[in-house]
Amino acid sequence: MVVISIMVGASIMMNRRMTGLSREAIAGLVAELAPRWQTRHRDRLAARARSRRIGAGVKHRFGFADRLLATLVHLRHGLTHDVVAAWFGVHRSTITRSVAEVRPLLAERGCQVNDGVRLRTIADVVAYLGHHPRALMDATEVRVRRPVEGRAGRDRFVSGKSRLNTMKALVLCDPAGRLLFCGETRPGSMHDLTQARTAGLVDLLLQAPLGVQVLADAGYQGPGADTAGAVTTPRPTPRKGQKSLPPSVIAAHHAARKRHSSQRIRVEHAIGHLKNWRILARYHGRREHFDATIRAITSLLSDHQHTDRTEITTRPLTVELVRAAKEQGLSLTGPDGLLKQLTKTVLETALNEEMTEYLGYEKHDQAGAGSGNVRNGTRSKTVVTDGNGPVQIDVPRDRAGTFEPQIVRKRQRRLSGVDEVVLSLYAKGLTTGEISAHFAEIYGASVSKETISRITDKVLEEMADWSHRPLDEMYAAVFIDAIVVKVRDGQVANRPFYAAIGVTLDGDKDILGLWAGTGGEGAKFWMSVLTDLRNRGVKDVFFLVCDGLKGLPEVVTNVWPRTVVQTCVIHLIRNTFRLTSRKYWDEIKRDIKPIYTAVNADAARAAFDDLADKWRGRYPAVIRLWDNAWAEFIPFLDYDLEIRKVICSTNAIESLNARYRRAVKARGHFPNEQAALKCLYLVTRSLDPTGAGRTRWTMRWKPALNAFAITFSDRFPAAETY
Structure with missing residues (x-):
C-alpha cells in the first residue's frame, strides 16, 4: 500500500491537471497545513476516554501529504471516495476520513488578497473594502441531491430559478475578478437579497466607511437605502407607462445598464472558475459539508489568482510555460509554436495597457462613463517579427479614432527588431534580394527588395550625422588606410574608400570617418580627408601612422605641423619578404630584426648598413625599399618601448579593414557609391556589440598613454604636470 501511495502521489504531483495546482503550491500547502493537522489529531486522541501518551499507537502509513493529494483530486474531479481509494490502494473509509480532516483546514484558510493577508469572514471583507472600496457581489447555485421523501423542509432546496434542488453561496470579488469571499451557503429557495441580509452583509455595509461600493445584479435591488448607497444595482427597466420617454433618455438608460453589466461581468467569471472544479458541477456529498467544500475550493482558487498577479522570477515562469506546452503537445517554435503565441500575447497586452493609459481608466471601469471616448473593439493586424515571422495581433481601437499606439504604430508592419536584422544582414554583405529570400525561407515572411532598400536607406541620415559629428581637439594617434571596392x-x-581611426587621450578607439575617393589611393585625396578632420575640431595629433604612402608627410605637415608621421613597420617587413626568395627568409629575418629593435636611430642605421652590405648584390630592391622609407621609419625609435609597441604598425586599422573586406567580398560590387558607403557604415555600426573589444583596447593603451603624458607634456591638455 505504501509503494502504491508513493507512486500515485508522484504521478499526481507531476501532472497539474490532476489537482489544478503546481508542485510548488502543493508543497506550500503541506508545509502550511501539516502542523495544524498534526495538532488537531493529537487533540482528538487526547480527548478520548482512553487516552494515550503522545507518539504511542500505530503510526500513519497514509501521511498528510497523501491525504492532501487525495482531497485535492476529490475536489478537482468530483471522484467518489471509492475511486480515489482504489487509486491510492487504501480503504474507502481512509479517504472519507482524510477528506473530512483536510477539507476544514483548507476552508479555514480564507482568500488571499496580499502577502500574509487573508479574508476569512464577511466582516474581514468589509474591513478590506475600507481600503479598497470597490467589490462585486452575486450568488451562485449548485445542484445537490434531493432530500428523501417525507423529510421536513424538503422543499426549501428547490430553486425558484431552475426548479431544481440547489444550495446557494454568496460570492464577493474585487473589480479584477479575484475572489474575496465565497460561503454563507443557504438552501436554493432563499432569495439572493435574503441570503445577504441573513449573512449580515447588509448590516456591515451600513457601518462601512463612506465611498464603499458593491456592484450587484437586479436580484439585490432594495438594500441601497439600508446601506447608505453602498450597494449599486442596475437601473430598473422602464414601466409600461414610461414607454413614451424621449429616445435620448431611453438610450441613456440602456447605456447605464450596459456599463453596469460590463463592470459586474468579472464576478460571473469568478463563479465560472469556481465551477471548473467538477465537484461543484453537481454536488453529491452531504449538504452540511457543502459550505466547507466551496470555501476550500475558494481558498485554493484564491491562491492561484494571487500567484498569477505576483511578480515571479523569469526562470520558474519559463519552466512552467515549457512544461505546459509539452503537456499540450505544443511545439516551442514554428508557425503555431509557444514563442509565437507569447509574442502575440505580450504585444496585445502592451497595446491594451497603452489604451488604458490613453483613456485614463481600466477596461470595464465605471470611471469611463460619460468621458466622451471609449473602447471600440479591435482590428486585426499582421506584423513581421525578427524571431517568429508574421504574427497576427488584435489592436484596440477607441470610438473617437484618436488613439495612436506606440508599441506597434499605425501603418507599421515590421517591429524594430526586423529592421535591425535587415541592417545586420546588409552589413554582412547580403544583397536586398538575398535578404528577401532569407526572410521567406527562415521566417516565412514576405519582405520585398524595395522594402529592404527603404529600411537600409533609413541609416543615410544617421550616417550623414555621424560623418559630420564634432571630434576631440587632440588625439594620441591617428591610423589611416584605404580599401578598394x-x-x-x-x-x-575599382574605387578607394578611406578610413581613419583615432585614439583619444583616454585610450578609447574612435572611427573618425569614411570617405569615398576616385582613382587610386593618393596623398592628394588624403589632404582633403585630413582637412575635413581639422574642420571637425581636431587641432593636434601626436602620431599619424600609415602604410608608407608617398607624399603623405608633406600633406600632414600642412594640416598639423607638429604631427609625427610613422610608417608601418609590419608593411615594410612584409614587402621585404615579398621581394625575396623563401629559402632566404629565415636569414633575412635575423638580419632585419636589429633594425626595428634598435635602441635609437643611429643603431638602426648601423644595422641597416650591415643588411645593405650583405644583400645589396642579390636584392637591391629591398635595400631601395628601406632607404626610401627611412625618414618615416625611424621616428618611433626616439620614444619609449610602450609608445613603440602601439605606433609601429597599422594593425589597429587593418582589423577594421578586414571586416570591411569581408562584407565587400560577400557583395562582389555595389550599384553606386552611396550603397558602398552604406554597407561600410553598417559594418562600422555593428562593431564590438558587447564592448569587450573596447575594454581590451583601452587596457592595452594605458601604459602608452602614461608615456605620452610625459613625452608630450607641453602639448598634453590635462591640468596635471608630468
Missing part, C-alpha cells in the same frame, strides 16, 4: 558607375571599376 568595386563600384558600378556605368561600368564596374
Whole structure:
C-alpha cells in the first residue's frame, strides 16, 4: 500500500491537471497545513476516554501529504471516495476520513488578497473594502441531491430559478475578478437579497466607511437605502407607462445598464472558475459539508489568482510555460509554436495597457462613463517579427479614432527588431534580394527588395550625422588606410574608400570617418580627408601612422605641423619578404630584426648598413625599399618601448579593414557609391556589440598613454604636470 501511495502521489504531483495546482503550491500547502493537522489529531486522541501518551499507537502509513493529494483530486474531479481509494490502494473509509480532516483546514484558510493577508469572514471583507472600496457581489447555485421523501423542509432546496434542488453561496470579488469571499451557503429557495441580509452583509455595509461600493445584479435591488448607497444595482427597466420617454433618455438608460453589466461581468467569471472544479458541477456529498467544500475550493482558487498577479522570477515562469506546452503537445517554435503565441500575447497586452493609459481608466471601469471616448473593439493586424515571422495581433481601437499606439504604430508592419536584422544582414554583405529570400525561407515572411532598400536607406541620415559629428581637439594617434571596392558607375571599376581611426587621450578607439575617393589611393585625396578632420575640431595629433604612402608627410605637415608621421613597420617587413626568395627568409629575418629593435636611430642605421652590405648584390630592391622609407621609419625609435609597441604598425586599422573586406567580398560590387558607403557604415555600426573589444583596447593603451603624458607634456591638455 505504501509503494502504491508513493507512486500515485508522484504521478499526481507531476501532472497539474490532476489537482489544478503546481508542485510548488502543493508543497506550500503541506508545509502550511501539516502542523495544524498534526495538532488537531493529537487533540482528538487526547480527548478520548482512553487516552494515550503522545507518539504511542500505530503510526500513519497514509501521511498528510497523501491525504492532501487525495482531497485535492476529490475536489478537482468530483471522484467518489471509492475511486480515489482504489487509486491510492487504501480503504474507502481512509479517504472519507482524510477528506473530512483536510477539507476544514483548507476552508479555514480564507482568500488571499496580499502577502500574509487573508479574508476569512464577511466582516474581514468589509474591513478590506475600507481600503479598497470597490467589490462585486452575486450568488451562485449548485445542484445537490434531493432530500428523501417525507423529510421536513424538503422543499426549501428547490430553486425558484431552475426548479431544481440547489444550495446557494454568496460570492464577493474585487473589480479584477479575484475572489474575496465565497460561503454563507443557504438552501436554493432563499432569495439572493435574503441570503445577504441573513449573512449580515447588509448590516456591515451600513457601518462601512463612506465611498464603499458593491456592484450587484437586479436580484439585490432594495438594500441601497439600508446601506447608505453602498450597494449599486442596475437601473430598473422602464414601466409600461414610461414607454413614451424621449429616445435620448431611453438610450441613456440602456447605456447605464450596459456599463453596469460590463463592470459586474468579472464576478460571473469568478463563479465560472469556481465551477471548473467538477465537484461543484453537481454536488453529491452531504449538504452540511457543502459550505466547507466551496470555501476550500475558494481558498485554493484564491491562491492561484494571487500567484498569477505576483511578480515571479523569469526562470520558474519559463519552466512552467515549457512544461505546459509539452503537456499540450505544443511545439516551442514554428508557425503555431509557444514563442509565437507569447509574442502575440505580450504585444496585445502592451497595446491594451497603452489604451488604458490613453483613456485614463481600466477596461470595464465605471470611471469611463460619460468621458466622451471609449473602447471600440479591435482590428486585426499582421506584423513581421525578427524571431517568429508574421504574427497576427488584435489592436484596440477607441470610438473617437484618436488613439495612436506606440508599441506597434499605425501603418507599421515590421517591429524594430526586423529592421535591425535587415541592417545586420546588409552589413554582412547580403544583397536586398538575398535578404528577401532569407526572410521567406527562415521566417516565412514576405519582405520585398524595395522594402529592404527603404529600411537600409533609413541609416543615410544617421550616417550623414555621424560623418559630420564634432571630434576631440587632440588625439594620441591617428591610423589611416584605404580599401578598394568595386563600384558600378556605368561600368564596374575599382574605387578607394578611406578610413581613419583615432585614439583619444583616454585610450578609447574612435572611427573618425569614411570617405569615398576616385582613382587610386593618393596623398592628394588624403589632404582633403585630413582637412575635413581639422574642420571637425581636431587641432593636434601626436602620431599619424600609415602604410608608407608617398607624399603623405608633406600633406600632414600642412594640416598639423607638429604631427609625427610613422610608417608601418609590419608593411615594410612584409614587402621585404615579398621581394625575396623563401629559402632566404629565415636569414633575412635575423638580419632585419636589429633594425626595428634598435635602441635609437643611429643603431638602426648601423644595422641597416650591415643588411645593405650583405644583400645589396642579390636584392637591391629591398635595400631601395628601406632607404626610401627611412625618414618615416625611424621616428618611433626616439620614444619609449610602450609608445613603440602601439605606433609601429597599422594593425589597429587593418582589423577594421578586414571586416570591411569581408562584407565587400560577400557583395562582389555595389550599384553606386552611396550603397558602398552604406554597407561600410553598417559594418562600422555593428562593431564590438558587447564592448569587450573596447575594454581590451583601452587596457592595452594605458601604459602608452602614461608615456605620452610625459613625452608630450607641453602639448598634453590635462591640468596635471608630468
